[in-house]
Amino acid sequence: MKIHKLQILSFCVVLTLFFSCQGTSDKRIIKLGHGLGITHPVHEAMLFLAEKVAEKSGGKMVVKIYPNQQLGSERELVELLQIGSLGMTKVSSAALEGFAPTMQVFGMPYLFRDDAHQLAVLEGEIGKKLLLDPQKFLLRGLCYYDSGKRSFYTKTKPVETPADLAGLKIRVMESNTASNMVKALGGSPTPVSYGELYTALQQGIVDGAENNAPSLYTSKHYEVCKYYSIDEHTALPDVMIVSTKVWESLNEQEQQWLQDAADESAIYEYKIWAEATEHALSEMQKAGVIISYPDKEPFRQAVESMYSDLKVQQPEIYKIVEQIRAVK
Template identity: 90%
Template sequence: MNKNKLFFLSILVLVFSFSSCQGPSSKRIIKLGHGLGVTHPVHEAMLYLAKKVEEKSGGEMIVKIYPNQQLGSERELVELLQIGSLGMTKVSSAALEGFAPTMQVFGMPYLFRDDAHQLSVLQGEIGKKLLLDPEKYLLRGLCYYDSGKRSFYTKDKPVETPADLAGLKIRVMESNTASNMVKSLGGSPTPVSYGELYTALQQGIVDGAENNAPSLYTSKHYEVCKYYSIDEHTALPDVMIVSTKVWESLNEQQQKWLQEAADESATYEYKIWAEATEEALNEMQKAGVMISYPDKEPFRQAVESMYSDLKVQQPEIYKIVEEIRAVK
């Protein structure tokens, strides 16, 4: 059975089961699917969210979590949200840009000055507005999760300068911004589903990828890629989103429970993310991964043309860049 048929069947199953979300016990069950493994800190944050929803509602409302791409890839999960067959998912802002164009601003390399600047943006008016922008596409952002900074990891040699990416096939998410960034740095961007990436690395379909340290560690990609070059080219937040069809089916009290639980889970996730990053780097070094910290300036210079192009081609997105840069 091909993938399209499997996906179509999964939609039918979910559509059929959606009516059971309001069970005979009058409990409201919301399904949350995502692509990460159960040891990932973001999965832990989602468990925390589910716990808080149950506590706040006195058991009247349940968030049921399906990790490891059980219900589909990141893109497929977002599509299921749009038709209301799935309640919630965690998605990278990079993958979300294909559905909500303003989200692509987060994929611009070296956008934030530092962690404090990023947090000010996400927790301020700009961040709040961007969370709600996808509503016109039937998706509502609830909160941001820290997803660290993305850097390159490779199989055969470290990436110390942009020139080292020449001729390398680098896995990217389904994001035009991510593809343009890798092209600007001299690499060959190759979209691969996160769940299929380990095999793609093993088989040489790609020569490397780019991600944060906890994801590299929990995915076990470090077993194949022994070079991690921390150039920190992007700081893409993860976004917890809910189907607007599901959100609008909740009463005001249920919406309040869910939003409060999401906000509290984000605070919790930021705390455990730093710990997970430190642990991941330590454990990967023990496993023989060579970690390096290349000079970022050549990388910054190589991608500067992306901002020039953005200003001309998408002035509305460039305006958001300017607003972000103006945040103190």
């Protein structure tokens, strides 16, 4: 993003909503912006977080939520956190890798053995350390939200093998790891903003995308893409982050309120995520979406070169991969 664009966006946000951690009285107000719709389960978890903050603080601390990219795209929101003009946002760990390089480890395909392994990593020392790594970039992770597993959805044919991706333009997030994965599988990675993706699919700018079931359903992308191939290539957690400038402006009690509320909202989010996934798959099938479960082994083999490249090119990230694989 050009710096003048960021300055203009930041100035508008500050004029409209004032500073992230200010209030009109003695209330502490923190703005939380994100790009998801209000029917998305992660938005529901953020509402839960806000309720818990108000409850724990006795109304002395308020989290105001602005969904649907009201305050900017995912990348713009993270940049606003860095300069302190926004308090909090939810960001995919894939998008966060552009700001905190160690986060790219989560984008490595087929990294986790199963759900239990992923949860053990996120709740253990590795996960806790990775949450705090972005502090040097003025961002602090509070908790992880379940974001399911990402799979391909396409307009004209299902993706049953990596060969089916040949010649297809697949939307990816602004993530080098995601782009490299699609390339390794034979597709053509095409970065598109999530808010612009529905139109991009309609107009043929991209032939498909990859995401979890609740996001495919709540975004209504299934109205355009009638094939959902559940290969579950990545299990990227979402990360709730707070601006370090805002975090450091809070006293110890306020920090504890916010951290405890985030932790409780993560437990709640895992529960409603599972329910949302089941509901999304059922409703999309009713709408005519063809859901398939291709053999994952050819996909795993196709992306194995990414680990070989990582070991040579980024040994510090590969070391984290080894640590994750060693978790029982």
